[in-house]
Amino acid sequence: MRRTISCNRSLSATGSKLGSSSPASAATPDSEALVLSTLPADAAAQTEANSHVPGLQARLLSSRRLSLALAAPLSDEDQTVQPMDDASPTKWHLAHTTWFYESFILKPNLPDYREFSADFEYCFNSYYESKGERQPRGRRGLLTRPSAPEVRDYRAHVDAALARLFTQGIVGERPDLASMIELGINHEQQHQELLLTDVLSLFAAQPLRPAYRAPLPKVESRGGGADIEYIGFDGGIRAIGFDGAGFAYDNEGPRHEVLLYPYRLASRCVTNGEWLAFIEAGGYRDPLLWLADGWATVKTQGWNAPLYWEERDGLWHQMTLEGLLPVDECAPVTQVSYYEANAFAAWAGKRLPTEFEWEVASAGYPLAGNDLGTNALRPRPAPAVHDGRLSQMFGDVWEWTSSAYLPYPGYRPAPGAVGEYNGKFMVSQNVLRGGSCATPPGHIRATYRNFFYPYQRWQFTGLRLAEDAA
Amino acid sequence: MRRTISCNRSLSATGSKLGSSSPASAATPDSEALVLSTLPADAAAQTEANSHVPGLQARLLSSRRLSLALAAPLSDEDQTVQPMDDASPTKWHLAHTTWFYESFILKPNLPDYREFSADFEYCFNSYYESKGERQPRGRRGLLTRPSAPEVRDYRAHVDAALARLFTQGIVGERPDLASMIELGINHEQQHQELLLTDVLSLFAAQPLRPAYRAPLPKVESRGGGADIEYIGFDGGIRAIGFDGAGFAYDNEGPRHEVLLYPYRLASRCVTNGEWLAFIEAGGYRDPLLWLADGWATVKTQGWNAPLYWEERDGLWHQMTLEGLLPVDECAPVTQVSYYEANAFAAWAGKRLPTEFEWEVASAGYPLAGNDLGTNALRPRPAPAVHDGRLSQMFGDVWEWTSSAYLPYPGYRPAPGAVGEYNGKFMVSQNVLRGGSCATPPGHIRATYRNFFYPYQRWQFTGLRLAEDAA
Amino acid sequence: MRRTISCNRSLSATGSKLGSSSPASAATPDSEALVLSTLPADAAAQTEANSHVPGLQARLLSSRRLSLALAAPLSDEDQTVQPMDDASPTKWHLAHTTWFYESFILKPNLPDYREFSADFEYCFNSYYESKGERQPRGRRGLLTRPSAPEVRDYRAHVDAALARLFTQGIVGERPDLASMIELGINHEQQHQELLLTDVLSLFAAQPLRPAYRAPLPKVESRGGGADIEYIGFDGGIRAIGFDGAGFAYDNEGPRHEVLLYPYRLASRCVTNGEWLAFIEAGGYRDPLLWLADGWATVKTQGWNAPLYWEERDGLWHQMTLEGLLPVDECAPVTQVSYYEANAFAAWAGKRLPTEFEWEVASAGYPLAGNDLGTNALRPRPAPAVHDGRLSQMFGDVWEWTSSAYLPYPGYRPAPGAVGEYNGKFMVSQNVLRGGSCATPPGHIRATYRNFFYPYQRWQFTGLRLAEDAA
Amino acid sequence: MRRTISCNRSLSATGSKLGSSSPASAATPDSEALVLSTLPADAAAQTEANSHVPGLQARLLSSRRLSLALAAPLSDEDQTVQPMDDASPTKWHLAHTTWFYESFILKPNLPDYREFSADFEYCFNSYYESKGERQPRGRRGLLTRPSAPEVRDYRAHVDAALARLFTQGIVGERPDLASMIELGINHEQQHQELLLTDVLSLFAAQPLRPAYRAPLPKVESRGGGADIEYIGFDGGIRAIGFDGAGFAYDNEGPRHEVLLYPYRLASRCVTNGEWLAFIEAGGYRDPLLWLADGWATVKTQGWNAPLYWEERDGLWHQMTLEGLLPVDECAPVTQVSYYEANAFAAWAGKRLPTEFEWEVASAGYPLAGNDLGTNALRPRPAPAVHDGRLSQMFGDVWEWTSSAYLPYPGYRPAPGAVGEYNGKFMVSQNVLRGGSCATPPGHIRATYRNFFYPYQRWQFTGLRLAEDAA
Numbered sequence A, B, C, D: 001m002r003r004t005i006s007c008n009r010s011l012s013a014t015g016s017k018l019g020s021s022s023p024a025s026a027a028t029p030d031s032e033a034l035v036l037s038t039l040p041a042d043a044a045a046q047t048e049a050n051s052h053v054p055g056l057q058a059r060l061l062s063s064r065r066l067s068l069a070l071a072a073p074l075s076d077e078d079q080t081v082q083p084m085d086d087a088s089p090t091k092w093h094l095a096h097t098t099w100f101y102e103s104f105i106l107k108p109n110l111p112d113y114r115e116f117s118a119d120f121e122y123c124f125n126s127y128y129e130s131k132g133e134r135q136p137r138g139r140r141g142l143l144t145r146p147s148a149p150e151v152r153d154y155r156a157h158v159d160a161a162l163a164r165l166f167t168q169g170i171v172g173e174r175p176d177l178a179s180m181i182e183l184g185i186n187h188e189q190q191h192q193e194l195l196l197t198d199v200l201s202l203f204a205a206q207p208l209r210p211a212y213r214a215p216l217p218k219v220e221s222r223g224g225g226a227d228i229e230y231i232g233f234d235g236g237i238r239a240i241g242f243d244g245a246g247f248a249y250d251n252e253g254p255r256h257e258v259l260l261y262p263y264r265l266a267s268r269c270v271t272n273g274e275w276l277a278f279i280e281a282g283g284y285r286d287p288l289l290w291l292a293d294g295w296a297t298v299k300t301q302g303w304n305a306p307l308y309w310e311e312r313d314g315l316w317h318q319m320t321l322e323g324l325l326p327v328d329e330c331a332p333v334t335q336v337s338y339y340e341a342n343a344f345a346a347w348a349g350k351r352l353p354t355e356f357e358w359e360v361a362s363a364g365y366p367l368a369g370n371d372l373g374t375n376a377l378r379p380r381p382a383p384a385v386h387d388g389r390l391s392q393m394f395g396d397v398w399e400w401t402s403s404a405y406l407p408y409p410g411y412r413p414a415p416g417a418v419g420e421y422n423g424k425f426m427v428s429q430n431v432l433r434g435g436s437c438a439t440p441p442g443h444i445r446a447t448y449r450n451f452f453y454p455y456q457r458w459q460f461t462g463l464r465l466a467e468d469a470a
Helices: A041-047 A051-070 A089-109 A120-124 A138-143 A148-167 A177-206 A270-279 A292-301 A337-347 A355-359 B041-047 B055-069 B091-111 B122-124 B137-142 B147-167 B176-204 B270-281 B293-299 B337-347 B355-361 C039-048 C053-071 C092-110 C120-124 C137-143 C150-165 C174-202 C274-280 C290-301 C337-346 C353-362 D041-047 D051-071 D075-082 D090-109 D120-124 D135-142 D148-167 D175-204 D272-280 D293-303 D337-346 D355-363
Strands: A021-023 A229-233 A237-242 A255-261 A263-266 A309-311 A315-320 A323-327 A398-404 A430-433 A450-452 A465-470 B019-020 B228-235 B236-240 B258-262 B265-266 B309-312 B315-320 B323-325 B398-404 B430-433 B449-453 B466-468 C018-022 C228-235 C236-240 C256-260 C261-265 C308-313 C315-320 C323-326 C398-404 C428-433 C448-452 C466-470 D021-022 D229-233 D236-242 D257-259 D263-266 D308-314 D315-319 D323-326 D398-404 D431-432 D450-452 D466-468
Touching: A051 A089, A051 A148, A051 A177, A089 A120, A089 A148, A148 A177, A177 A315, A229 A355, A237 A355, A255 A355, A255 D257, A263 A355, A270 A337, A270 B176, A292 A337, A355 A430, A355 B265, A355 D323, A430 D236, A465 C315, B055 B091, B055 B147, B055 B176, B091 B122, B091 B147, B091 B176, B147 B176, B176 B315, B228 B355, B236 B355, B258 B355, B258 C256, B265 B355, B270 B337, B293 B337, B355 B398, B355 B430, C053 C092, C053 C150, C053 C174, C092 C120, C092 C150, C092 C174, C150 C174, C174 C315, C228 C353, C236 C353, C256 C353, C261 C353, C274 C337, C290 C337, C337 C398, C353 C398, C353 C428, D051 D090, D051 D148, D051 D175, D075 D090, D075 D148, D090 D120, D090 D148, D090 D175, D148 D175, D175 D315, D229 D355, D236 D355, D257 D355, D263 D355, D272 D337, D337 D398, D355 D398, D355 D431
Parallel strands: A021 A229, B019 B228, C018 C228, D021 D229
Antiparallel strands: A229 A263, A237 A255, A263 A465, A309 A315, A315 A323, A398 A430, A430 A450, B228 B265, B236 B258, B265 B466, B309 B315, B315 B323, B398 B430, B430 B449, C228 C261, C236 C256, C261 C466, C308 C315, C315 C323, C398 C428, C428 C448, D229 D263, D236 D257, D263 D466, D308 D315, D315 D323, D398 D431, D431 D450
């Protein structure tokens, strides 16, 4: 196996040790600037603070436009096909996020609202049992009808009605409605990320390996070669969960206290180069590194590298939104499962952080990074120098934590359909933190809890190592 | 269960007997006329005799245009999605039939031919092992790329090259090439039928049950109510298989003799009305009527009616190319499996004919009927009066025979890739005869052997009963 | 791959030709003598003619004892476990054959008969839908209760009742009952063969590869090296099917005529040595030799040799009832599927015979051979010299024919449960002829039609080649 | 649905409330006495303190004898068959626990030890990757060889060798060896519980529903009707995990602190009567009560009651080790999955406790209860009066907690094969606490962490409700 780029390989040199520890603790803001120029102009509005009504409408509009912008490079065919059960068609995302507004907001609250089509609830309900029967998840790709143009009409119809909610002053009088719209925006943002990961899944499944967009001119590496440092954090009782103003999901609360032991967190995410060392050291062939379920998956699925990696002419390539490209050893590894992240950590003699350790460590860092706003569309190398600070906390890749996705003390799902949003998934999944290169700007929070099954790996999921402080 | 139309129900009245026997033997031509007006004008050319070069080119052109005409009512989305492993996307049919010409005819024979794309052989080879690796059958629907417009370009590119084969006089000097083109035309005709059945499968799988075209004005019933008569045929040594001039598949020969016992054949196909009687008599609940494999399928698949039948408001409907319509009791039952056909025959106290009985009985009947040329797009009721003649022998529905699909004595597959056409499927399938409402005009022959697995039922497949002559 | 024995390898030397043709046509009896000394003494009675009452009772007793004798080398554990859906536990065979007598003969006909247990019909009905619900086929191995001793008690109970049928003179007055008993004997004989093949399946699935019995002293090879000759047979109208006195299954009739073309049949079965040549020539890697279904099975199942073959230290071994032994190149190949037999024939430039060709050719040969009566328990090499006669027609291995298992003209299943015996399996299977080394003596007939699915290969199934006569 | 016994039905009367809260906090010992009379006399030795050498040998002997005693009521057939992948044959348990001693203790440490059979490591290794290839878990039931008598010989052989370890003074000099033997005893105790639950699984899968033993004379109900009280516990920092002398599994440590919020725990487990109310209230039909994975399982598996419940003549019965018996409404519900436990808690307006809440609450209660030592072999009703104390904490049923099975802070698996014992299962499973009616006496601890997947329910698994303190 040839290598193209040489960086971050100290790992393989030092055997089983990933970096050294440094006692630094706090953190100063990352200087990372948002690169929004290639996004629709109004995307910047999404970083605005919060839900006073005029801002709300602007952010709603911006969010609605972003979905269409993300779909724009795709043909109607591309928008229709479903590559696997987990990944939905673009068209379905466009319609489902629209149905969410129609079903939860417009129909109950806009007096003269005319339903676009009585069939759409069946077609575009995702998993809300309280909303009745629906198209099975694994068969969303059968829906050539309604067509993509009809779905765009549907969006326009609903957008116009949403505008009336504002112009008629209804939102202004109804804080509950403003909250629901806020939820709708955040809901659509989640689907914007999924839209991209699902398109990547579709394109990776095709023999032609098409690109979502042409590769951008190579951004000069920002160093990327910095060795991992381990930043120390004290133990003790710490507050966890959302308590600020503005929007958060119900699963981020109630805010409560947890007891932490002293720990250290890696200054950056694990890179592709380090992952190559893991592969070459036989990481995918040694059962003792793996959880039993993980090892069974390795064997039955034939895993020998991250999803979307493939060897061509002796060189590892990686399917990206810019097509099949040689693996960049300096960039964070992505599209790895929890099983793989855990095995890597075992091999490195480290562990994954808990979600609480991650959240506490993130205090003081700005909610900024390589998210969808940079338009990089894939994780980028960390800065060349760490200076005792954590980098890549927000954006780049969702970071697997060792925490199972469970309710916080005192958590109760909301009554009704909205209560199906988060609570019913609280079993057998692990929490991920920090957002990714596909997360819309303004969507992430330090308290944000994403969750996937330990075998899933079609998202932009990577890892950051941790260890106990002596 | 309400019924809309009352016809052909003598069956249920008389218990287990389907019609009475009449000793008539021979047959005179059906007066059925082709209704081609709604097909592209050049479709009529397809009924021409055979492969003298000018006729060949005309038929080639006509055949190529028909595929596009059949795809015309469909959006690119409709043309891309695959509803199940057995049913391929329209776009794939359009490209595969084109690849057949490119790979078997143009590349070896047209000196200056430029391959349209090196990727297409992988994408659009169906099952030719001699042509190398290919996109797995069940994953043809993942191909959003090449796009539908590219596939249309591909067709134009290949059509132009095929035209050069004629204009440069190459075909005229090469009878083998003319034969291959003849095979290409017939191959494409098969896919034209599949294109329609596969679109029906796709549309039936969608919650909106879209129609391929708007229902035509109701054709006045041609009677449909005629009771079945049983037409007798003598036993003895009979010649079977193709021996004429012109094109036939290799599996239709060698022509040879078989020994038949005297038998009688039903004057028409079994109707939906008769099938309703079978359902209401508990046909799908009585294991003693079924082959063991059939009964296992009934139970595991939950079969209780033909494919595409569904009850709505107490009335049986049927998904058709014109959408979901009430079942027409006078029309032939279609989309039934061999298992069902066999169980029905057992229930009726009859049996299915052998393919040899069918072929011998068809002698003297014109190759005409309700095929794709009538543009009915579904089986139609038989004439009101039989007059001792067989009706519906060609067109309407493929008729399941009790014959396993096996090689005729002396059959040898051709060497090379073309040899993979028919011979390698000669196990575990049953022969069907006579063509259907989706068979392109000019494609069927009395010796034509279609074949499907006994559990398959997404084709226009029905049945005609038979019995031993005392 | 080393070889131990060198014989019958002319095949690989001559390329794709298996032997040469000789014009001889008829046949004289094989001098093969039954070797019954190691079977229970009364087994010889099974070769008796037929159903006059005293002989019937003796054969019944003999048959009942043989089942127990076959089970005797097995522990109760061995008799209980089911290795796969197709293979039933010994205990189940012992009980099911007993239930057959109880349910079809004793309960309806012996006035004072007391059912052994009301639960047994559920447990030991095989597939008779008319007898109601039953233990699913794939779950027969769950039945640790009733225990093996209880099943033996069940047999004794039913045997005593069957004896009363004779001593009370009931059988003498009821020819229909004698026929049913005859059916019971033949039914049990079928299960005796299955008992052995199913035990072999169980033992082959175990890591210790236990032997059903210790290997017998090596029988001196009877030559085995004779090249294949092709014996010619005339075409014409030939009578097929059973018409003699005595017992036959319903599927062997009605006797009727078929039209055959001249053909030649190989003088003996294909050997392991010839199969090795097929393997070494890449037979399992060349898709063009295979039926499409067969090739799909090769790939999904990873077939690369007959079932039970495994390489140890560079040498092919074969699991047998005497344990894991080196492959005997002179013995007939066995445990091959129809797919494999067909591919081999294609590779050899020959074909499989039809069941009619086989039956006609068998005329004049005695119903004798290497069946269970020889106690060899596996196929043995053919005689060293053929002298223009066919050898191995009866016994050794069931011979795959190219004929689909279909009803003969005029065939009707009997009404009631007994009618479920044969007819309901007449789809998707192929006919095998001639019996095997595990067929009880007296069970086989020239008209006997065995049938299995083309993918099945846990029986003693092999092949004999055929070809068209010029 | 008729009911036989009326108790604990206040639940259904009060709608969604399960009992009332009482502020009591601490607890006094349960007066439950061990009923060991029907167990082997030496079983009492198992309740001894710990691993000083003479006691160790006695407990080892006792443990080894108990396994044989548990197997004694079973035939060799019963001991061989495997009803499903999760449940192993008795014979396999007997052999595997023996192999554990042979492989981890005797072969490395007893100089003259002669391995019983070189094949057994393959046959009886469970999941130790470091020990090499092994018989696949789902195929353990194929092993009719080695036979049950051979396995008993194997046990005797290994027991004799273990005795030599003591008589030769090796254990006395090697504390590490004593620890390994202690692990071996605890390992075998786990398999003793599994042996019983797996036999129950086997017998429940059989149409005859055999009993492992005849039902004991009905024990007079100990009341059973006491309403649930909720016992309160303070929040704060609490120590969790094992720190005592004696044996514990590695997953019970390191001892560490957690922060708890005030909570209340139900005084007893949920009963069958309360579960009936859940069923009758439509609990299995209301998706809003269920985790999404749970609801999917309900639908695909058709769950409508706990495992082993079946309706007969309008009355719910339950398969037990004493055969199929009417459901005892006063006894704790058992054989329910985490999904079901969670849904029940949601329906009752409560929640499950965390494993930390459970462990803290158990402080001060003796390690006594309805375990295997009582020989009841199934959960029994709680005492009639609670008096502010928790009952049924140890024994009866394993209690599902809401805690995912994760490592404690600072946990590291041991190196080598023993390190595969617990750590590699730390994903996707939930913790259960307290032991069951099948747990051998002396095996349970307050810190003991059992774990199963949320869909598994063939163990004696039930639940105790909890709630937040205001």
